Amino acid sequence: MPYSDSFLKNIYSRSSGDPSIVLIEVNIDGTFYYYANNTQSIDSNVSGSTQTYQPGRFDLSLPEETAEGTPRATIDFDAADIAIVRRLRLADDRIIINLWVIAASAPNTAEFGPAQFESTSFSISGSGVSVDLEVEPILDVQLPGERFTPQTFPALWEDNDS
Numbered sequence: 001m002p003y004s005d006s007f008l009k010n011i012y013s014r015s016s017g018d019p020s021i022v023l024i025e026v027n028i029d030g031t032f033y034y035y036a037n038n039t040q041s042i043d044s045n046v047s048g049s050t051q052t053y054q055p056g057r058f059d060l061s062l063p064e065e066t067a068e069g070t071p072r073a074t075i076d077f078d079a080a081d082i083a084i085v086r087r088l089r090l091a092d093d094r095i096i097i098n099l100w101v102i103a104a105s106a107p108n109t110a111e112f113g114p115a116q117f118e119s120t121s122f123s124i125s126g127s128g129v130s131v132d133l134e135v136e137p138i139l140d141v142q143l144p145g146e147r148f149t150p151q152t153f154p155a156l157w158e159d160n161d162s
Contacts, residue, residue: 007103007111018105022060023053023113024075027096028087044107046100047114060099063135071135073117078128085129088122095119097133 010016022037035056036042042053057078063071077084100113117133150157
């Protein structure tokens with residue numbers, strides 16, 4: 001996704017009056033919760049419909065670029081929000097998190113995202129909640145290479161006389 005010139009200028013400048021804000025949509029068993037890494041709530045339509053992203057305190061550690069394996073990330077929530085702890089403990093399925101980065105001056109324009117993550121595990125400590133995430137495992141999908149032959153899919157091959 002291309003970034004706007006103003007966004008790139010803001011993130012690379014030493015100081016900026018237009019901070020970047022991370023928005024997340026947390027899907028726990030089909031119920032959606034919306035958080036902004038900000039001190040105030042933000043109304044945004046980056047998810048496709050207008051949502052109010054509640055103020056939250058979280059840190060995201062993005063995955064390292066590796067040649068092998070599924071990329072893994074971690075999101076750490078401050079323990080001040082005990083509701084997050086309760087929701088995580090009651091979850092039956094994997095938690096799905098969609099993430100966007102916006103500029104504060106343009107909350108309806110996604111400068112990055114959506115990036116989708118799925119939970120693999122979580123831990124709770126006195127200082128917070130840490131959720132281990134993996135990037136959508138698209139690299140694990142097996143493609144049926146033997147099934148795409150010139151006989152069954154002739155339009156995929158040029159100069160096929162069959």
